[in-house]
Each structure stands twice: as structure tokens, then as C-alpha cells.
Amino acid sequence: MADQIPNPKAERPAGGWGSLKSIARIYGDTSPTPAMLEELARQNKPKGFMCVSCAWPKPKNYHPFEFCENGAKATLSDLTSARCTPDFWNDHTVAELRDWKDHDLEHTGRLTHPLRYDAGADRYVETTWDEAFTAIGKVLKPLLRESVVFYSSGHAGLEASYLYALLARAYGNNNLPQSSNMCHETTSVALNQVIGSPVGTIVWEDLEKADAFFFFGQNPGTNSPRFLHPLQEAKKRGAKIVTFNPVIEQGLVSFVNPQSPVDMLTGRETAISDEYCQVQAGGDIAAILGLCKVVVEADDGAVAEGSARVLDIAFIEEHTTGFDTFVSAVRETAWADIERESGLTEAQIRRAGDIYVQAERVIGVYGMGLTQHSQGSLNIQMLVNLLLLRGNIGREGAGCCPVRGHSNVQGQRTVGIAEKTKLIPMDKLKALFDFDPPTEDGMTIVDAVKGLMAGKVKAFISLGGNLVRAVPDQKEMEAAWAAQDLTVMVSTKLNRSHLFPAKQAFILPCLSRLERDDQETGNQSVTTEDSFSHISGSIGKRPPASKHLKSELAIVAGLAKAVLEPNPRLTWDAWTGDYSLVRDLIERTYPKDFKDYNARMFEPGGFYRGNNAHERIWNTEQKKAVFTRPHRLNALSFEDADGRYRLVTMRSNDQFNTTIYGYSDRFRGIEGTRDIVLMSEGDIAAAGLREGQKVALVSDFGDGKRRSLPGLEVRAHKLPRGTIAAYYPECNVLNAIDHHDALSKTPASKAIPVRIEA
Template sequence: MADIIANPESEGPSGGWGSVKSIARIYGDTRPPVAVLEALTHQNKPGGVMCVSCAWPKPVNYHPFEFCENGAKATMADLTSARCGPDFWNDHTVTELRDWKDYDLEQTGRLTHPLRYDAGTDRYVEVTWDEAFEKIGDTLKSLPKESVVFYSSGHAGLEASYLYALLARAYGNNNLPQSSNMCHETTSVGLNKVIGSPVGTVIWEDLEKADAFFFFGQNPGSNSPRFLHPLQEAKNRGARIVTFNPVVEQGLVSFVNPQSPVDMLTGHETQISDEYLQVRAGGDIAAMLGLCKVVVEADDRAVAKGSERVLDIAFINEHTTGFDSFIALVRQTGWAEIERESGLIEAAIRRAGEIYIAAERVIGVYGMGLTQHYQGALNVAMVVNLLLLRGNIGREGAGCCPVRGHSNVQGQRTVGIAEKTKLIPMDKLKQLFDFDPPIKDGTTIVDAVKGLMAGKIKAFISLGGNLVRAVPDQKAMQDVWARQDLTVVVSTKLNRTHLFPAKQAYILPCLSRFEMDVQAGGNQSVSTEDSFSHISGSTGKRTPASKLLKSELAIVTGIAKVALDPHPKLKWDAWTGDYSLVRDLIEFTYPKDFKDYNARLFQPGGFYRGNDAHERVWNTEEKKAVFTAPKQLNALSFGDADGRFRLLTMRSNDQFNTTIYGYSDRFRGIEGTRDVVLMSKSDIDAAGLVEGQIVKLVSDFGDGIRRELGGLKVTAHNLPSGTIGAYYPEANVLNAIDHHDELSKTPASKAIPVRIEV
């Protein structure tokens, strides 16, 4: 129950020469052309390419090298010299490839031809684009409209995403789940409920003025390394940083700036976190309630002395509701209960609370460590509670900062990829395209998987992604995925989803964002939205990996032309030839967000589409920001029991989502394998295990279904007692599809109940 600021397993600070060496190793594995270095120098800059990795914002005053280790790895992976053409299938069957590791599939290289699965030979075979589109269209026309799902990962640009959503609605449903269903849908639902915004409220300038950052369940060192630059600048000007996380993430411990010659030559490390509190998995609600209790107690003392209030009472009275009920709960909750549920000692929480009180402007940062819980939305509401106490939303240098993962996962929702009809301006679509959009809500990922299991879903169109590998209940998903009438996956690389083909299965290879997208109107640009709601243009300049590749937008329109009846207002060919026409449609549909879209496409730093909560306009039902009195002090759907552990799934330093670049997790000191279960030394001893022992994890969800993951090496790691860790996506097999956030149905992957078997 002690707070710590060390990670003995780590090979050193984030950034520095470790980052350079890691990039060099991936360069050797992927063997991209020398031109990749030129591509990196223009990455995340006006007129360049927006990174295909995370959604971290693009600053107006950019660095000479505005990319990070992860971004460089993603770029080199996209521009690899390896190719996976039709001849690959001369030597391999689909069934054989199921025994390959995710890393080995990634190393086969870029897909070059459209492919169709041939059940007779158990291989994919080359097919022409026209034939693929025709067969896909025929099958879609024959299926019940509600049985087809149009899924999207967070990669495709805003233009392709808008047309993809239009395709689904013109086809006849709102079955538009997206990868945010598995990560930050909790933000979209939970944050919207309490401040009226489905996205964060901060912008880049706020980072430069904040006096303190409070991190909850977010790991910038591996997931958004460019965040470390403003954090280093913040520390240099005297800002304080407090971190709550079960895992000691090196990016929040220390950082050597690889863009600083002095840092690189001297090895100078910037200590990032002033306080690092290892909260139990699922214990953040109690920890945040403890912080709020420190603030309330300080305010009580101020009132008793007649001194200046600690609470921002003027803000609370004017802008919030629910304050009295929340404060009553804070007062009546004892420290013993807070300590038990959070796994932290009172003194540690008090030190963090004093930092919060001393800071005039605070930014609350969170990631999937909060959102992927049974009470994930309550986690998010507690971050807002803390910020509201001192008016830290809607003013400079303060706000709520969820950090998104994929490069355009937020933007796709903005332009219509959403299963909830209330989020879509259906009247605008009817006016633009002269058809009646469906009014019934579509399916989430969780409901789509359950629909597959029930035999109700007959076809999946996937605009990117590796869905079979990414969802809970992987083994069951593999079986039911293959029972469908049709699967279509738009991809750049081979992945595990391709290895469970339906009765008809197609792999449609697409251009990378780095490659030229030449259409009738010339080389086209696309756009993406970052975590700060800024829109940036992106123009590929590299020669495509194959002459047969199509853009994501051209694939969407190719399917639309054969799956839908001709309609004079659906100008698929014209939109394919000139993406600026699609941007005009987006501007008409969302005029407030996309005013002068084409004219501002390459504005340095991107153009801001605005956020009402940033201006203290609350689009909640109450028309005010909402204090939430938590109904429980943990985020779990289960209680403690002898032999039960809380498993959190983690990403290594050598991966992006389900893409595995290698077997080096240098921040955790793990090399050459991903088959590990991380445990505290005390838990290893208490369980009668020894380091290096091979064990099996078994789900303890309680629904009678046996889920297991074996072959895991017991590895000592600095974790709270009762919390253990294993790698995503391998550990997804242990999570039940019914184990998800109560409001958003985001899978609860950060506290899975498991037992250990030997």
C-alpha cells in the first residue's frame, strides 16, 4: 500500500538511446527504403503525413522530428519492403497459418492483390477488383439488412469514414460499431453524461499553462510518447505531475529527450511524476474519492478560519448540479474504506491531494486504465468530480484529457460512424441525398459478437482492423466468425482475422496513408481528427506497394456501387475522383465543426472544430456539469475471493493495438517472449509458485464457461497485491463478452477475474 517511483525491471528511462536502438531494430526487421527517413521528417507537419499510430495532437510550433518511437515503427511497418502476394499462398494454407504468431503474420509484409478464400484448397487466391466487388454486392443484396455489420477501425480518414457511414445507412441499417467500442466508448458515453461532451476539453495551449497534471490509467511512454515533450516542458517550468496506475510505466517515471543533444550526450533524465501511486486494478474510484476528501477537508478548515475557500464555490453554484449529494458521500466515507478499496495509504493520497489544492490550473489525463472496467463510466465521472471541485474545466490550463489510441478513432465518430441514431443529423442526410435514413439504433461490438453467436449476424464488412483478435471471448469469436455468409476485410497486412474465413471471404488490400492516392483529380489528400478535436490534412507521397492497391475511400465506393441501387444523389464516382467534394458534404452535414473545411485543411496544428464544454456550455440533460455520487468504491463487477486475481491486460513497448512489431518490452525488462504472467513477489510466494514456473490462467467470471490461457511464465514484477498482468491481445481469450462497462459496453479488460492453475 505504499506509493513508489521506481521500476527495477526497466532497462532505463523512456526516450533516449533506448528509443533510438528500438527504432533501429525495427528498421532492420522491416527493411523499408531509405526514403522512409524523408517521410519521417515530414510526419505530423503541414503538408506532410499524419501519423498512422496514435491520435496525439500536432503542435503549431513543431519539433524538427515530430514523431516518436511508436510512430516511427508504424511508419516503417507500412513502408516495409516485404510483400505478401498471391504466390505466398502456394506454400501456405489458412489452417497452417493459425499456428503462426501475430508477429510472424506481420512480417509477411504488405498485401498486394485482392484475394478470395477458396475452401477447396484452404488458400486465398487472386481475384480481380471487379469480380470481388460484384460478388460482395450480390451477397449483400441477398441478405437481411439487419444481419450485416459495417465495422471500422480508427485508421481510415474522415472522407472515407463519412462515405462508409453513408453506405451503411443507404444500405439500410445503423450497424456501425467502431474500435472505440473497445477502448474509449466509455468516454463518449460517460463524459457526455456529466459535461455534455463526448470528447476531452483541453487544447494544446492548455498544456502550456497547466500547473499540475493528474494521470489515471494512461501510459504515454508506450502509447503516446510525443506527450512526453510537453510534460518535460511542464516540469521545467515547475508544474507538478501525479500518477495513479497499478503498473509503474517508465514514461511517467523519467524521460530522456531524444531531440535534445544535451540530454542524449549527458543522459540527463527528467523525473516526470512527483508522486506515483500504485492503485489496485479497479480501485481508482476510491483513490479519487480520497483526493476529493482531502480537498473538502481543506475547505472545511478554510471556512472555520474565515480564510479563502479551497472549493470554487462560485463556479460550483453557477455551473454544476449534484454537488450536495456528492459532498455528503465524500464526508461519510471513511479513510479505512478508501484505503481498502484503493490499495493506497491515506498519507500517500493526502500528499497527492495537497498538490491538487496548491495548483491553480489542473489537467486530468486518463486512458484505458479507467475506461475498460465494469464501472468505467463511473471512473470517468470521478475524474470530472475532482476537476469540478476547483473549477478545473472550461478555463485556460485546465480540463479533462482522455488520450485516444488510434489516429482517427475520434474523427470517425465525428463524421457519422456511430450506431446511435441520436448522434447523427439524419435530416441533413435526407436533404443531401434524398433518401430516408434508418431510424433504429445499430449494434455495438459487444452486441454484434453476441449476434454472431446467436446466428443473427450474417456478414461483416471491416474497414481495417483485426477484430477477431481484438474482441473478448476470442476462441468463441473465431468459430462464429467463420460461420457467416460473408466477411470482407480491408487491410494493408495479413492478420489473424483473415485466418477464419466465412463461406465467402475477401481480403481487399488498401493504400497506406504514406502512399500516393492518385484519382481522376490527381493525388488526393485525406484528413484526421486528433485527441484535441483538431483536423489536419495528410498527403501521401510514396510510391504504392503495388499497382493494384486501392484507397480506403475507393474500396468503400466500389462496394457501394454494387451493393446499392443507382441513385442520382449518390455520386460515388465523382467523390472518388475528388475528395474535396466529400469534404464539402461533411461541411454541409456538420457546419459548426467543419466551417471552411477545404480552405483550412493544412492549417498548422490543424483547425479546431470546437468544444462547448471548453467554453463552459454544458450540453447535458441538466444543462450543467454534473457531480456524480459513486454507487460503489471500485469499478468491478465482482468481489475479492481466495485465489482470485484481478488481471489487467497490457501492451508492450513493441506493439500497436493488435500489431506486434517484436518481442522487446524494455520498459518492463521482458525480452524474447510475450508468454508471461506478471505478479508481485509477495503474490508469487503466497500462491506457492516460483519464478519461471509455467502456469495457466483461467477465467473466474462465473458464467460456467471455461476460458483459459496456458504456457505463461511466472515473472516477478512491481504490481499491487492481487493485481496481475498479461499481454493483450493474447489474454483477450480470458475475458467474457458479457464483462463490460455498464453504460457503454466497452469490454472490461483492465480487471478480469482469473485464477491460476499449475
Template sequence: MTDTVQNPESEGPSGGWGSVKSIARIIGDDRPSPMILEELARQNKPSGVMCVSCAWPKPVNYHPFEFCENGAKATISDLTSARCTPEFWADHTVSELRNWKDYDLEQTGRLTHPLRYDSATDRYVEVSWEDAFTDIGRTLKSLQRDSVVFYASGHAGLEASYLYALLARAYGNNNLPQSSNMCHETTSVGLQKVIGSPVGTIIWDDLEKADAFFFFGQNPGSNSPRFLHPLQEAKKRGAKIVTFNPVVEQGLVSFVNPQSPVDMLTGRETQISDKYLQVRAGGDIAAILGLCKVVIEADDAALATGASRILDVAFIAEHTVGLESFIDLVRSTDWPTIEMESGLTEDAIRRAGDIYIRSERVIGVYGMGLTQHSMGALNIAMVVNLLLLRGNIGREGAGCCPVRGHSNVQGQRTVGIAEKTKLIPMDRLKALFDFDPPMEDGVTIVDAVKGMMSGKIKATISLGGNLVRAVPDQKAMELAWAQQDLAVVVSTKLNRSHLFPAKKAYILPCLSRLERDDQLSGAQAITTEDSFSHISGSLGKRTPASAYLRSELSIVTGIAKAVLDPHPKLKWDEWTGDYSLVRDLIEATYPDQFKNFNERMFQPGGFYRGNSAHERVWKTEEKKAVFTTPSQLNALTFDDADGRYRLITMRSNDQFNTTIYGYSDRFRGIEGTRDVVLMCPDDIQDAGLSEGQKVTLVSDFRDGVRRELAGLTVTEHNLPRGTIGAYYPEANVLVAIDHHDALSKTPASKAVPVRIEL
């Protein structure tokens, strides 16, 4: 086994002409506004608009074109010329549309009018905003307060998000699950436990000073391509990059910078990863423990010879607890066990460990390849263990870097969209708005879905997103969603969550972030938070796709006025007319993080709201950073067995979350289909299969429920033995709602037990 890889399936490096061609194809499909180039030029600039896709920061020193392939696709999608008007429903029933692919629903274009489901005709029909709000309010008033869920997708700005959380609490519950429940809630809970901060610890300047980056289960090529620019700069100055990932992700193999004329004209590639180790799905705990073993062995040798210590003993003594127990486990765990659990050789791990030892400043980067496991929080604790050994948290050029996948998913949590009451300054809300906020914790996504299945949850308001498609146990969820008394989805386009209407169902169309938002005080700006805890303003300029669209904030306040009794401190109309008043409320609620909010919102690079762990202030129970002694060496809650595989659900290069832009996954060499199961050649042979054969994947989660995904084509791919792959969200049907991280309840979608049937 080698510790560097190539990607034979890829059509070429990330970036480069492949990105340009992919963007051109999307332009041809969507036929966007002629102003698309102007919008892309404004994207992620200080006076422009924050990208509507991922949460990568706006840099102070930005490129002429500060957008990536996925950001361009998201922008093109929002500015499409296609329109899904009420007339669309004259030719299509809801039942018929259930047979459509996600891509085909996306291609119907922007929604233009508020819609109400009519069960007599099985169609959505146009409804006025006033009638929609009145009926929604009447229905919510009739329901028990704890039977209603207020879900948020991670897209809406801080202003709408703050008021949405206020609406839920004024209504009477903390049922505020959010899309992070399905991706990075493990970060919020896991990091909080060990370093006292629920988010990553680095800032932009750290990227420019790091000596090494260690990647675990993160794919910048498809999920955060702008990350590749600082990685390329890091390689030029001699920094090392080490990657642990079951899948060979092209963005971490090689990159051609589209911003560089020389690179584009010559095809000059930058090799990104110095070492690429294909760990088994769920094997990161053992791999990281192996890295720690290399460090501790080197420190033992230094101590014995009187050489300089490898561990940062001063940092450990002052800032940490728990090292002794952790070291005892590391020393007692032998290399054959580490090799078996990780799927890596001792030699490969030692080579990676040597890079870690030789690097003064290290950033640990991770994504959902770590968070979406049954023991995901333990995965994250192990990354922290590795960083703590050499003091790599809380100093320049070093730290923990979870990469968020949605533009404001972190910010929504910051301003109150959270189901845990301990995260919310309830005393300030009480003082500001003169009401008693509910003090009982609300539901997570897992709790909400199970509540719908049991009939306990009667209504869901969804501020964006495609919840029915995004959650585990899709088939059961479709039935449960439709059994509710009310389902309201705020959307820009049609998606599968609209196709299983509740007894009362509404689609409320909203503005895109790119579109002009005119209210009583004039054009409104909104703000978002990036993965590095910086707050930035966005100002839309494009003409709205329809005169009937409303902003997300306006929709929130419209529902609030319909469901809540008038209250002198709840000034919904004033807040709708002037979003700066909402920012004043955010500052009053979170004064330490949002001081002078309105004055700083367009500061180049965004303003930093702070991070205690970045300053080496540890807000843990122990008041120090915590070394965690792992209870097991894999992130699974099931054992290996004959015929059982570890399924990774994965995203294509041609999608963003549940939004499918096309059928070209050029980095994996898959064109024209998403109905595939990826397997290594040895697994195909041992299973008695052949490439191109049609098979069915069946869940092997032992709860007595039959879950299957049929019609998949066996496709050879470079994966570790026993690890197979299929596309998200289609493969969500195989994920049991009870298969989740033990601490955060994040669905364990990166190691799903499955079998293959013919």
C-alpha cells in the same frame, strides 16, 4: 507504502538511446524504403502526413523530428520492403497459418492483390477488384439489412469514414460499431452524461499553462510518447505531475528527450512524476474520492477560519448540480475504507491531494486504465468530480484529457460512424441525399459479437483492423466469425482475422496513408481528427506497395456501387475522383464544426472544430455539469475471493494495438517472449509458485464457460497485491463478452477475474 516509485524492471528511461536502438532494430527487420527518413521528417508537420499510430496532435510549433518511437515503428512497418503476394499462398494454407504468431504474420509484409478464400484448397487466391465487388454486392443484397455489420478500425480518414457511414445507412442499417467500442466508448458515453461533450475538453495551449497534471491509467511512454515533450517542458517550469496506475510505466517515471543533443550525450533524465501511486486495479474510484475528501476537508477548515475557500464556489453555483449529495458521501466515507478499496495509504493520497489544492490549473489525463472497467463510466465521472471541485474544466490550463490510441478513432465518430441514431443529423442526410435513413439504433461491438455467436449477424465488412483478435472471447469469436455468410476485411497486412474465413471471405488491400493516392482530379489528401478535436490534412507521397492497391475511400465506393441501386444524389464515382467534394459534404452535414473545411485542412496545428464544455456550455440533460455520487468505491462487478486475481491486459513497448513489432518490452525487462504472467513477489510466494514456473490462467467469470490461457511463465513484477498482468491481445481469450462497462459496453479488460492453475 511510499508515494514515489522506481522501475527496477526497466532497461532505462523512456526516450533516449533505447528508443533509437528499438527503431534501428525494426528497420533491420522490415528493411523499409530508403525514403523512410524523408517520411519521418514529414510526419506530423503542417504539409506532411498525420502519424498512422496514435491520435496525439500536430503542434503548431513542431520539433525538427515530430515523431516518437511507436510512430516510427508504424511508419517503418507501412514502408516495409516485404510483400505478401498471391504466390505466398502456394506454400501456405489458412489452417497452417493459424499456428503462426501475430509477429510472424506481420513479417509477411504488405498485401499486394485482392484475394478471395477458396475453401477447396484452404487458400486465398487472387481475384479482380470487379469480381470481388460484384460478389460482395450480390451477397449483401441477398441478406436482411439488420444482419450486416459495418465495422471501422479507427484508421481511415474522415472522407472514407463519412462515405462508409453513408453506405451503411443507404444500405439500410446503423450497424456501425467502431474500435472506440473497445477502448474509449466509455469516454463518449460517460463524459457526455456529466459535461455534455463526448470528448476531452483541452486544447494544445492548455498543456503550456497547466500547473499540474493528474494521470489515471494512461501510459504515454508506450502509447503516446510525444506527450512526454510537453510534460518535460511542464516540469521545467515547475508544474507537478501525479500518477495513479497499478503498473509502473517508465514514461511516467523518467524521460530522456531524443530531440535534445545535451540529454542524449549526457544521459540527463527528466523525472516525470512527482508522486506515483500504485492503485489497485479497479481502485481508482476510491483513490479519487480520497483526493476529493482532502479538498473538501481543506475547504471546511477554510470556511471555519474565514480563510479563502478551496472549492471554486462561484463556478460550482453557476455551472454544476449534484454537489450536496456527493459531499455527503465523501464526508461519510472513512479513510480505512478508502485505503482498503484503493490499496493506497491515507498519507499518500493526502500528499497528492495537497498538490491538487496548491495548483490553480489542473489537467486530468486518463486512458484505458479507467475506461476498460465494468464501472468505467463511474471512473470517468469521478475524474470530472475532482476537476469540478476547483473549476478545472472550461478555463485555460485546465480540463479533461482522455488520450486516444488510434489516429482517427475520434474523427470517425465525428463524421457519422456511430451506432446511436441520436448522434447523427439524420434530417441533413435526408435532405442532402434524398433517402430515408434508418432510425433504429445499430449494434455495438459486444452486440455484434453476440449476434455472430447466435447466428443473427450474417456478414461483416471491416474497414481496417483485426477484429477477431481484438475482441473478448477470442475462441468463440473465431468460430462465430467463420460461420458468417460473408466477411470482408480491408487491410494492409495479413492478420488473424483473415485466418477464420467465412463462407465467402475477401481480403481487400488498401493504400497506406503514406502512399500517393492518385485519382481522376490528381493526388488526393485526406484528413483526420486528433485527441484535442483538431482536424489536419495528410498527403501521401510514397509509391504504392503494389499497383493493385486501392484507397480506403475507393474500396468503400466500389462496394457501394455494387450493393446499392443507382441514385442521382449518390455520386460515388465523382466522390472517388475528387475527395474535396466529400469534404464539402461533411461541411454541409456538420456546418458548425467544419466551416470552410477545404480551405483550412492544412492549417498549422489543425483547425479546431470546437467543444461546448471547453466554453462552459453544458449540453447535459440538466444543462449544467453534473457531480456524480458513486454507488460503489471500486470499478468492479465481482468480489474478491481466495485465489481470485484482478488481471490487467497490457500492451508491450513493442506493439501498437494488435500489431506486434517484436519481442522486446524493454520498459518491463521482458525480452524474447510475450507468454508471461506478471505478479508481485508476495503473491507468487503466497500462491506457492516460483518465478519461471509455467502456469495456466483461467477465467473466474461465473457464466459456466471455460476460458484459459496456458503456457505462461510466472515473472516477478512491481504490481499491487492481487493485481496481475498479461499481454493483450493474447489474454483476450480470458475476457468474457458479457464482462463490460455497464453504460457503454466497453470490454472490462483492466480488471478481469482469473485464477491460476498448474
């Protein structure tokens, strides 16, 4: 649908010269080291390094350049020549830096020394590693075990992650929330209930055999641009692509391949979506039910005519349960209700449904546009319903494809960073390390934030991340974070979370994945897991940004030695000297997933740890795949009302999660600012506003708390009526910590109830 451009000022299409110009601009901003080209050539290849940005898989048959625009920006950012040394604090206080933008904090450069907060001077000051570890241990040892949280972003490799989870459990709790709590925990919970797998079911080869891709709330142009290559190849072989998204994302409209000389020289575009359905925020349940209705009606027609069934009856009878109940709901739901709740016409849904019916092999792709809703789990289970109707899970060219963000966010869960005890082989940990792991479930992110606000959480250890900026109720979180006894942040650069130090606070600077990690047995390798459950090795080659940096694993080991009582089975020094020993432990703990781990870690494309649902083995309670009867037609926790809008939070083309590389969102025609709110022309007129006017967004959650974000400029954009959009993480101040998915507690950031104050 290449004519559907969201803004006449926007650059089109995705990829092409615009992508190269954007990379060149970030190059100019960061002034990276001369090794940039060598590192980009090594990115996402065997014996190279695995991208520190998203978790998109690495193909066996890789391109000469196996990186995307965002991956290149992440690499340039790590290779910056800028350094944030202790001298930086001679000129700046913590209070002063709270007025800085996220982008400006990022561009102070790489942290070079371990730092301790000096409350009297309101500055961080240089400390030694031994002093930091000793002081941290002194605070943690007497604290109630349940009052300490061990958080992890999705960056650290599998080896450090395994030891981090071991540290927490040896300390005495399962308080191991992770960044997936804020994005794809809904996937882990919802998929597990209905197919018995917490992750997606497809592998790379399925992309090459699919006849159709159905996208829901996922933006490959900005968040996973390497996905556009297999989509372009799919279009060339005649596959169809259907997109459901409130916002028109340029990567799903058209694409110029920057690795194709012909495309680049001629500007030849590949049109991506055959149908682009701008569902209203929260309307996916109704839209998917409409697609299912098309399939069921087509099957009814086939039965009446005596022709081949549209439903895969053999699969449904052998492999599923709950079909009759679900189909009753499909038949009972009127098209008028589906249109009202989805914001789409029956004709639009029927065109999309016909593509699904005609395709033999379909992959359902989704992102946080499905997961971050009050009924996000139902969103995902409805997509599974659609796939099950025609047997599109567990066979070639078909399946469920959640697209993950952080590079190792899925892998960290695999090796034990999880707050739910049922996910962890506690008996094996007890046998391996001779201690009794705690048996009570730990805190999710929502639990931890509420614990902070209630004063019950006294210390927070963060293995990466920028949690204060990333969570809802940001203003309350800032105050609660600073009220703790201790904060410890393992980081490569400054971020906003550093600016609300606790009574004692430490910043522990770590190596980047691109840098050499020299230990007793030489330069160490680490591993990560991608969205398709493949494990890949990664080796850094660049000299560290500072001789004072430690690896994430070495930092975890240092903390453990300072905090835990001696245990001859916990050989932290040996593990630090040789990471292969940690991989042996992971294999012994998870033998099915990591068989011959050390020998296989550099296989092209990574080695597959397997997925039972991919083989049609359903590890559900019923031992079958489960059809889910929807109990509602929208994913909201609130009703529509006059003056109430559904706010979608979004990322720009120049950011990765909370990291802001610059101020260019070229696909939306927004340059030089992030202080905007996008609205349809109809909504602007109906509200008596004008384009360019400054307004405030005000939370309409209904709990009596005042949450507002002022100073936003109104911009006209092609959106469904009643749906507006603005940037994350700035909009986190508007979301309530209690506004989350009912099952997973993932914050509902894709339909926040707000009002507009002129």
C-alpha cells in the same frame, strides 16, 4: 519518483538511446524503402502525412522530428519492402497459418492484390476488383439488413469514413460499431452525461499553462510518447505530476529527450511523477474519492479560519448541479474504506490531494486504465467530480484529457460512424441524398459479437482492423466469424482475422496513408481528427506498394456501387475522383464543426472544430455540469475471493493495438517473449509459485464457461497484491463478452477475474 523502477533488468528511462535502438531494430526487421528518412521528416507536419499510430495532437510550433518511437515503428512498418503476393498462398494454407504468431503474420509484408478465399484449397487466391465487388454485392443484396455489420477501425480518414457511414445507412442499417467501442466508448458515454461533450475538453495551449497533471491509467511512454515533451517542459516550469496506475510505467517515472543533444550526450533525465500511487486494479473510484475528501476537508479548514475558499464556490453555484449530494457522499465515506478499496494509504492520497489543492490549474489525464472496467463510466465521472470541485474544466490550463489510440478513432465518430441514431443528423442526410435513413439504433461491438455467436449476424465488412483478435471470448469469436455467409476485410497486411474466413471471404488491400492516392483530379489528400478535436490534412508521396491497391475511399465507393440501387444523389465516381467534394458534403452535414473545411485543412496544428464544454457551455440534460454520487467504491463486477486475482491486460513497448512489431518490452525487462504473467513477489510466495514457473490463467468470471491461457511464465514485478498483469491481445481468450462497462459496453479488460493453475 525515479527510484521506483519496476524491474532491475528494465532499461531506464523512457526516450533516450533506448528509443533510438528500438527504432533501429525495427528498421532491421522491416528493411524499409530508402524513403524512410524523408517520410519521418514529413510526419505530423503541415503538408506532410499524419501518423498512422496514435491520435496525439500536432503542435503548431513543431520540432524538427515530430514523431515518437511508436510512430516511427508504424511508419517503418508501412514502408516495409516485404510483399505478401498471391504466390505466398502457394506454400501456405489458412489452417497452417493459424499456428503462426501475430508478429510473423505482420512480417509477411504488404498485401498486393485483392484476394478471394478458395474453400476447396483452403487458400486465398487472386481475384480482380470487379469480380470481388460483384460477388460481395450478390451476397449482400438479399440479406436481411439487420444481419450485416459495417465495422471500422480508427485508421481511415474522415472522407472515407463519411462515405462508409453513408453506405451503411443507404444499405439500410446503423450497424456501425467502431474500435472506440473497445476502448474509449466509455469516455463518449460518461462525459456526455456529466459535461455534455463526448470528447476531452483541452487544447494544446492548456498543456503549456497547467500547474499540475493528474494521470489515471495512462501510459505515455509506450502509447503516446510525444506527450513526454510537453510533460518535460511542464516539469521545467515547476508543474507537478501525480500518477495513479497499478503498473509503474517508465514514461511517468523519468524521460531523456531524444531530440535534446545535451540530454542524449549526458544522459540527463527528467523525473516525471512527483507522486506515483500504485492503486490496485479497479480501485480508482476510491482513490479519486479520497482526493475529493482532501479537497473538501481543506475547504472546511479554510472556512473555519476565515481564509480563501479551496472549493470554487462561484463556479459550482453557476455551472454545476448535484454538488450537495456528492459532498455528502464524500463526508460519509470513511478513510478505512477508501484505503481498502484503493489499495493506497491515507497518507499517499493526502500527499497527492495536497498537490491538487495547491495547483491553480489542473489537467486530468486518463487512458484505458479508467475506461475498460465494469464501472468505467463511474471512474470517469469521479474524475470529472474532482475537476469540478476547483473549476478545472472550461478555463485555460485545465480540463479533462482522455488520450485516444488510433489516429482517427475520434474523427470517425465525428463524421457519422456511430451506431446511435441520436448522434447523427438524419434529416440532413435525407435532404442531401434523397433517401430515408434507418431510425433504429445499430449494434455495438458487444451486440455484434453476441449476434455472431447466436448466428444472427450473417456478414461483416471491416474497414481496417483485426476484430477477431481484438474482442473478448476470442475462441468462440473465431468459430462464429467463420460461420458467416460473408467476410470482407480492407487491410494493408495479413492478420489473424483473415484466418477464419466465412463461406465467402475477401481481403481487399488498401493504400497506406504514406502512399500517393492518384485519382482523376490528381494526388488526393485526406484528413484526420486528433484527441484535441483538431482536423489536419495528410498527403501521401510514396509510390504504392502495388499497382493493384485502391484507397479506402475508392474501396468504399466500389462496394457501394455493387450493393446499392442507383441514386443520382449518390455520385460515388465523382467523389472518388475528387475528395474535396466529400469534404464539402461533410461541411454541409456538420457546418459548425467543419466551416471552410477545404480552405483550413492544412493549418499548422490543425483547425479546431470546437467543444462547448471548453467554453463552459454544458449540453447536458440539466444544462449544467453534473456531480455524480458514487454508488460503489470500486469498478469491479465481482467480489474478491481466495485465489482470485485482478488481471490487467497491457501492451508492450513493441506493439500498437493488435500489431506486434517485435518481442522487446524494455521498460519491463522482458525480451524475446510475450508469454508471461507479472505478479508481486508477495503473491508469488503466497500462491506457492516460483519465478520462471509455467502456469495457466483461468477465467473466474462465473458463467460456467472454461476460458484458459496456458504456458505463461511467472515474472516478479512491482505490483499491488492481488493485481497481476499479462499481454493484450493474447489475454482476450480470458475475458467474457458479457464483462463490460455497464453504460458503454466497453469490455472490462483492466480487471479480469482469473485464477492461476500451476
